[in-house]
Amino acid sequence: MLLDWLTAPLVPLTDRQKRGLLGATMVVIATRWWALSASLWDWDEVLFAAAMRDYDVTAHRPHPPGFPLFILLAKLIRPLVESEFHALRMISFVASAVLFPALFALGRQLRMPYAPAIFGAALTSFVPTVWVYGGTAFSDVPSLVLVVTAVCLLLRGCRSSPAFLAGALVLGIAAGFRPQSLLIGLVPSLLAAWFALKRREWIVPFGALLLVAGISAGSYAGAARATGSWSAYSNAVRSHQQYIAKVDSFRNSERPPLHKLVDDFFVRSYRATFVNYVLSFLVLVSVAAALATRDARMMLLVACFGPFALAAWLLLDHLSVSRFAIGYMPMLTLLSADGAWRFAGALEHRLAWSRDRAMAIIGAGIVVALVAHAVPAIRVVRGSASPPAAALDWIEKNLDPARARIFVTGGMIPFAEHGLRGYRLEIVEDDRAIPMESRSDGSAYLLAEGAHETALNFHRRRNGALWNIVRHRYFEVSLMPLVSAARFGEGWHESENHELSVWRWMGRRSVTELPPLEGRGELTLTFEAPLDSLDGAPTITVAMNGTILDAFRLTEGSATKRYVVASPRTDGVNTLTIETDRVVNPLRQGLAADARDLGLKLIALSWGPAD
Secondary structure, eight states: OTTGGGGSOOOOOOHHHHHHHHHHHHHHHHHHHHTOOSSOOSHHHHHHHHHHHSOBGGGTBTOTTOOHHHHHHHHHHGGGSSSHHHHHHHHHHHHHHHHHHHHHHHHHHTTOOHHHHHHHHHHHHHSHHHHHHTTSSOSHHHHHHHHHHHHHHHHHTTTOHHHHHHHHHHHHHHHHHOTTHHHHHHHHHHHHHHHHHHTTOTHHHHHHHHHHHHHHHHHHHHHHHHHSOHHHHHHHHHHHHHHIIIIISTTOTTSOOHHHHHIIIIIGGGOOTHHHHHHHHHHHHHHHHHHHHTOHHHHHHHHHHHHHHHHHHHHSOGGGHHHHGGGGHHHHHHHHHHHHHHHHHHHHHHHOOOHHHHHHHHHHHHHHHHHHHHHHHHHHHHHSOOHHHHHHHHHHHHSOTTTOEEEEOGGGHHHHHHHOTTSEEEEOSSTTBOOSSSOOOSOEEEEEESOOTTSEEEEOOSSHHHHHHSOSOSSEEEEEEOOOOOEEOTTBOOOEEETTEEEEEEOSEEEEEEOOOSSOEEEEEEEEOOGGGSSSOOEEEEEETTEEEEEEEOOSSEEEEEEEESSOOSSSOEEEEEEESOOBOTTTTTSOSOOSOBOEEEEEEEEEEOO
C-alpha cells in the first residue's frame, strides 16, 4: 500500500542530532520571549480579554463560536499574572516555544530526513507572521501547536493504538480552541482508524471518535451555557456564519476575485517580500517532485492542511490573510523544506557540495532573510504600547472618571468597554458625532480610530515591516475634545440611555442648532420610528437652514441618512429641522404610561466637514 511506511518505526536520532535539536529549540524559545508584545492592539485580542471577565458569545465576547478552551485556559492562568492580556499572551508564548519541536516531530512522522525536518520547523517559527502573532493575545499559534501535535500523534497512531487515542484527545482539545482543527485532523484520523481496523483493534477507532466528539461537543456546550442559553448561542453562531458567507467569502461581489487572491493566500502569506517567491518556488519544486515520484509523504501533508487552506481562500476575510495563513503555514513551510532538500541534492551533483552543506547554506540564508524582515516589526510591538492602549492609558492618567464623558466610535468600542470601566461611555456613529446632550463643559472627548488635526493622536508608522505583517487597523487612534455640541431645542424630549447607547425622542417637529462649519458639511442621521404603533408609514422631511434636504416615507423601522450640505453657515448656527406626519401617544392610545407624543427616535447624529 502507498502508505504502509506509516507503520514502520522511525529511525532513531543520533546523539549529535538530539543535541542540535535541543540547542535550536533553546534559541527559538529565547526569540519567542523577546517577541512578546507590550499591549493589546487588535479587535480580536480585546474581545478575548473581555470574554475572560464576562463570557457572552451573543455579545461577541469573544466572537462565535466562542473559543471555549482557549478562554478557559486563560482564566486558569489569570490569577498568576498581571491582567487578562498577560494570561492570553502567556498561552501564545508557550505555544510559540513548543511550535518548533512540534513541527520537527511532524516532519519526522512524514519521514523527512533530519536536515529538512529541522529546517521546516525553523522556517515556520521564523515566518514573520508566526513570530509576531506568537507574542500576542491571539489564539492562532496556540491552535496551530495543538493541531500539529494532534496530527503527529494520529500519524504515529497508524502503528500504535495508545498514540491514536492520545492524538484523538489532543484533536478534541484543539477543536475546543478552534473548530477548523477538525478539518485538519480528518485525514490522519481516518488513516489511524484504517490501520487500527487492519490490526483488528475494533474498539480503538470508536474510542477515538468518542474522545474527539466528547471533548469538542462538551467545549461548545460549555460555551453555550456560559453565554446563557443554547438558543441564544446557536442564533449567534448562525448569524456569524451568515455574515462570513455574505461578507468575507467569495459570495461577496465586492471581494476580489478568487484568482486575484491566490497570491495573497499562497505566495505572499509569509509577508517577507522577495523571500515569498523563493519559498513559493521551493513549494513548486516539492509538489512537482512528489507528483512525479508519487511521494506519498508530501501528498499526505497536503491532504492534512490543504482542505483548510482551500476553505480559507474561499471563505475568510482576505484583509486578514496574514493571520489566517498561520493555520496552514506548516503545509507551505514543510513543502518548502522538502523542495530545498531536493534542490540541495541537485547542487550536490553540480557543485560537488555535500547535500547537508548545501541544505545548511540554503536554510540559513532563508531564515536570516526572514529574521531581517521580522525584527523591525517586533521591535515596535515589544517596545511601545499600541495606539489604542496608549490612548486608554492617557485617559486614565489625565481624565477624572467622575467628570469625563468619553464618546466612542464603532472600532474603539471593545477597547473602551474593557479598559475604561469606570468612565461614562457613549457609543456614537463616527468621528463627526454630536453628543445627544446639549451641554458641553469641557469634559467630553471623542475616542476614534484614525488621526485628526485637532486631536491628540497616537500612532504607529503606516509603512514598513509591521505594516506588511499585520492587518491595517489601529495604526492611528485619536482623542479629540468636543468643544461644541448641538442644542436640541423645540420638539425634543430629554435624552435617554441604556448601557452605552443614548437616544432622544422627538414629537411631530424638532429643531436642532448645529455648530458653524467652513466648507461643505456632511450630516448623518440614524433614527427609528414606532411603526407597530402608527397607523401607517410616516413621511419624514429633513431641512437645513430652511432648505429641504430630503422628504421620504419610512417603511422600515430604522434608517440611516447621509446628506452633503453645500453651503453651511460659517458665522452662526445651522438650523436642522425634522418633521414627521405621524406620532404615537402611548398613554392616550392605551399602550403604556408614557404621555409624550413620539414621532422619531434619534439614535445618532453626526455633523462635520464632508470628505
